[in-house]
Amino acid sequence: MDKYWNPVLETLPREQLQQLQLIKFQKILKWSYENSPFYRSLYKDAGLEPGDIKTLDDIRRVPKTEKSMLREAQGKEPFPYGSILSVPIEQVTEYRQTSGTTGQPVYHPETWQDWEWSAESWAYALYAHGYRDYDRVFMPFGYSINIAFWAAHYAAEKIGCEVVPGGVLDTAARILKMKELKATALMATPTYILGMADVAKKKLGLDPARDLNIKKITCAGEPGANIPATKKRMEEMWGAKVYDEVGATEIGHWGYECQSQAGLHVLEAFHLVEIEDIETGASITEPGKRGSMVITTFDRFAHPCVRFDSKDIIEWSPIERCECGRTFRLLKGGVVGRADDITKVKGVLLAPTAIEEVVRNIPELGDEYEVVVTKKGDIDDITLKVEISPAFKHDASTVEEKLVQQLRLKTGLRYSLEFHDYGTLPRYDVKAKRFRDLRAKE
Numbered sequence: 001m002d003k004y005w006n007p008v009l010e011t012l013p014r015e016q017l018q019q020l021q022l023i024k025f026q027k028i029l030k031w032s033y034e035n036s037p038f039y040r041s042l043y044k045d046a047g048l049e050p051g052d053i054k055t056l057d058d059i060r061r062v063p064k065t066e067k068s069m070l071r072e073a074q075g076k077e078p079f080p081y082g083s084i085l086s087v088p089i090e091q092v093t094e095y096r097q098t099s100g101t102t103g104q105p106v107y108h109p110e111t112w113q114d115w116e117w118s119a120e121s122w123a124y125a126l127y128a129h130g131y132r133d134y135d136r137v138f139m140p141f142g143y144s145i146n147i148a149f150w151a152a153h154y155a156a157e158k159i160g161c162e163v164v165p166g167g168v169l170d171t172a173a174r175i176l177k178m179k180e181l182k183a184t185a186l187m188a189t190p191t192y193i194l195g196m197a198d199v200a201k202k203k204l205g206l207d208p209a210r211d212l213n214i215k216k217i218t219c220a221g222e223p224g225a226n227i228p229a230t231k232k233r234m235e236e237m238w239g240a241k242v243y244d245e246v247g248a249t250e251i252g253h254w255g256y257e258c259q260s261q262a263g264l265h266v267l268e269a270f271h272l273v274e275i276e277d278i279e280t281g282a283s284i285t286e287p288g289k290r291g292s293m294v295i296t297t298f299d300r301f302a303h304p305c306v307r308f309d310s311k312d313i314i315e316w317s318p319i320e321r322c323e324c325g326r327t328f329r330l331l332k333g334g335v336v337g338r339a340d341d342i343t344k345v346k347g348v349l350l351a352p353t354a355i356e357e358v359v360r361n362i363p364e365l366g367d368e369y370e371v372v373v374t375k376k377g378d379i380d381d382i383t384l385k386v387e388i389s390p391a392f393k394h395d396a397s398t399v400e401e402k403l404v405q406q407l408r409l410k411t412g413l414r415y416s417l418e419f420h421d422y423g424t425l426p427r428y429d430v431k432a433k434r435f436r437d438l439r440a441k442e
């Protein structure tokens with residue numbers, strides 16, 4: 001079974017883990033209060049002093065933060081990070097920014113100490129995915145202004161892997177390099193993992209499962225590795241194990257799957273994760289109920305993240321003790337959606353990931369799909385565009401029947417279906433935009 005990157009922390013009894021979390025929370029709260037003008041005024045306005053937090057329950061008294069507040073604080077001094085910055089700017093060694101998928105990017109500074117923290121936190125994930133010093137890891141990643149896989153690169157080195165930076169190569173050249181070097185591991189978004197397999201087959205006549213030597217794939221950046229049907233597709237295409245990892249620029253890397261693939265372990269020695277009911281804000285501590293994540297990052301000091309409402313929809317797993325032996329709590333199915341993405345269509349709450357699960361579970365359909373929600377008169381209409389594999393084109397009506405039935409079962413909704421030729425829907429390089437809501441906002 002699994003080995004641990006940190007045998008002490010990863011198997012700490014819950015009670016001790018919670019004590020550790022309380023101490024670390026108190027420390028980052030005090031740090032933020034004393035060093036960040038943003039946090040100091042937030043807490044002063046709420047009548048809160050860091051010393052008021054004496055138990056884990058008290059933490060709910062600490063005001064939450066969210067992305068719009070980070071953006072606003074960023075407009076203040078010192079340029080360009082604004083009033084959250086909690087170290088003298090001379091200490092900043094890394095600039096990155098959020099991808100800006102939900103608006104103006106947030107600029108993210110790290111000190112060298114924070115950066116080492118980032119690599120360390122990623123090392124937990126990679127070690128749990130089975131990365132060892134004998135691995136040759138290929139990074140098909142653009143080393144851009146976004147944080148993406150930067151810290152993962154350093155983490156793989158930290159574990160002792162040999163890391164190949166496949167930066168400016170195009171997709172075909174990356175595949176050929178992986179083949180030549182017999183690379184054993186790979187990290188990318190699920191969209192790119194599927195796209196690469198497509199290029200390998202179509203352009204190079206290669207079957208990744210047969211002709212390449214990849215044994216494990218770490219997926220991050222968007223849902224996919226946590227959606228069973230998508231994970232299965234990727235694992236079959238590559239003949240490799242696929243593992244999920246989650247993080248965000250403002251938060252850092254905070255969750256990872258282990259080789260048991262039983263859910264997502266929260267990196268609890270580095271973060272405190274709370275789940276809140278989306279409508280009432282009540283705390284959810286038991287399994288079986290989805291809510292929005294509120295997260296605090298410990299020990300990262302330049303740009304603290306304290307009780308940040310990330311809008312990720314998550315749910316505690318009923319599994320109390322993972323087979324791997326880690327005591328870090330599990331989330332069921334990883335991040336199942338984002339509060340921003342979950343929309344009411346025809347009065348029903350719809351998560352785009354549910355549609356993906358259906359489409360990718362039907363082998364006769366291609367990997368790509370597109371969902372467009374519009375309003376026709378007073379009625380919502382959802383158009384689902386899918387691609388049908390050439391071999392099944394003659395039998396489209398059977399495929400359609402299967403699709404209609406599965407969609408009704410999994411999402412409770414009816415769709416206008418459009419069948420497209422294989423390879424004609426838009427392809428994405430990194431993160432996909434497959435869900436569009438064109439209804440006028442009220």
Ligand SMILES: [Zn+2]
Pocket residue numbers: 258259260262265322323324325326
């Ligand atoms: Zn586990």
